[in-house]
Amino acid sequence: MTEVRHALGDAARRLGDRVDAEVLLQHVLRRPPSWLIAHADDVMSLADEQAFVELVRRRLAGEPVAYITGRRGFWSLELEVTPATLIPRPETELLVELALARLPEDRAAGVVDLGTGSGAIALAIGTERPHARVLAVDASAAALEVARRNARRLCIPNVRFVEGDWLAPLAGERFDLVVSNPPYIEADDPHLGQGDLRFEPASALASGADGLDDIRRIVADAREVLLPGGWLLFEHGWNQGEACRALLQAAGYREVFTAQDLEQRDRVSGGRRPD
Ligand code: GLN
Numbered sequence: 587m588t589e590v591r592h593a594l595g596d597a598a599r600r601l602g603d604r605v606d607a608e609v610l611l612q613h614v615l616r617r618p619p620s621w622l623i624a625h626a627d628d629v630m631s632l633a634d635e636q637a638f639v640e641l642v643r644r645r646l647a648g649e650p651v652a653y654i655t656g657r658r659g660f661w662s663l664e665l666e667v668t669p670a671t672l673i674p675r676p677e678t679e680l681l682v683e684l685a686l687a688r689l690p691e692d693r694a695a696g697v698v699d700l701g702t703g704s705g706a707i708a709l710a711i712g713t714e715r716p717h718a719r720v721l722a723v724d725a726s727a728a729a730l731e732v733a734r735r736n737a738r739r740l741c742i743p744n745v746r747f748v749e750g751d752w753l754a755p756l757a758g759e760r761f762d763l764v765v766s767n768p769p770y771i772e773a774d775d776p777h778l779g780q781g782d783l784r785f786e787p788a789s790a791l792a793s794g795a796d797g798l799d800d801i802r803r804i805v806a807d808a809r810e811v812l813l814p815g816g817w818l819l820f821e822h823g824w825n826q827g828e829a830c831r832a833l834l835q836a837a838g839y840r841e842v843f844t845a846q847d848l849e850q851r852d853r854v855s856g857g858r859r860p861d
Pocket of ligand 1 (some may be wrong): 671673674675678701702703704706769790791
C-alpha cells in the first residue's frame with residue numbers, strides 16, 4: 587500500500603525533479619495540482635501506482651513530460667502536444683506579446699503564423715484578438731491535426747489552418763502581421779542530441795549549417811504577403827540577433843529591432859514593410 591506522499595517523494599528523488607513528478611502523478615490520477623497536497627495521505631490504487639511507475643520509467647528514459655502527458659501550457663491555453671509537434675516554450679510568449687502590441691483590439695487584422703506546430707502562437711493571438719483573422723500554416727499534416735484539435739477544444743473560431751511550405755499556400759492573400767517561430771538551430775549543434783530535443787521533430791528544430799535557412803526564406807518571402815506598414819516578427823537563437831537584423835535590413839524592412847527574453851537574451855527580431 588503506497589500513499590500519495592510516498593509515491594511522489596520516491597518519484598521526485600528518482601527523477602531529480604519534484605515538478606516533473608507532480609505533473610506525472612496529477613496526470614495518472616486526473617486531479618488538479620491542489621489535490622495532491624490535500625490528499626497526501628490517501629492510499630493509491632494498485633492500478634494507479636503501476637501506471638505512475640510506468641510514466642516515471644518513461645521520463646527516466648528521456649521522454650519529455652509534455653509528450654507523456656500529451657499536454658503543455660502556453661500563454662493562457664492548455665494545448666495538446668504530440669511527437670508530431672514541437673513542445674511550446676515559455677520564451678515564445680515574448681513573440682505573442684510583441685504581436686499583440688501591434689494588433690489593435692478593435693480592428694479586424696489579418697495575421698499569419700508560419701510553422702504553427704501545436705498552434706501555440708496562432709491560438710494565443712486568436713484568443714486575445716477575437717476580431718483578428720488568423721491563418722496558421724504548417725508543412726506537417728500530423729501537426730496541423732493537433733493544432734486543429736486544439737482550436738476546436740479551446741473554442742477559438744477565428745484561426746484557420748492550411749498545409750504548405752511556409753508562404754507558398756498564401757497566394758494572393760495579404761496580411762497585417764506575419765509571425766513565426768521557425769526552426770533555427772544549427773544542423774550540427776550537439777544540443778539536438780540531448781534532452782527533450784531528441785524526441786521533437788527535427789524539421790521543427792534545425793535549419794541548415796548556420797540555422798538561418800528558413801529565416802532567410804521567411805524574411806525574403808514575407809514582404810510579398812505583407813500589407814504596406816505590416817510587421818514581420820520571428821523568433822531565433824540567442825546568438826542570431828545581429829544576423830537576423832542584417833537580413834531584415836538587406837530585404838528593405840524598416841524599424842528593424844531585436845527584443846530580449848526574460849533572461850536578457852536576443853530572442854525575437856522584426857521589421858516593418860515600408861508604406
Ligand atoms: N509555432 C510552434 C511553437 O512555437 C511550433 C514552432 C516550431 O515547430 N518550430 O511552439
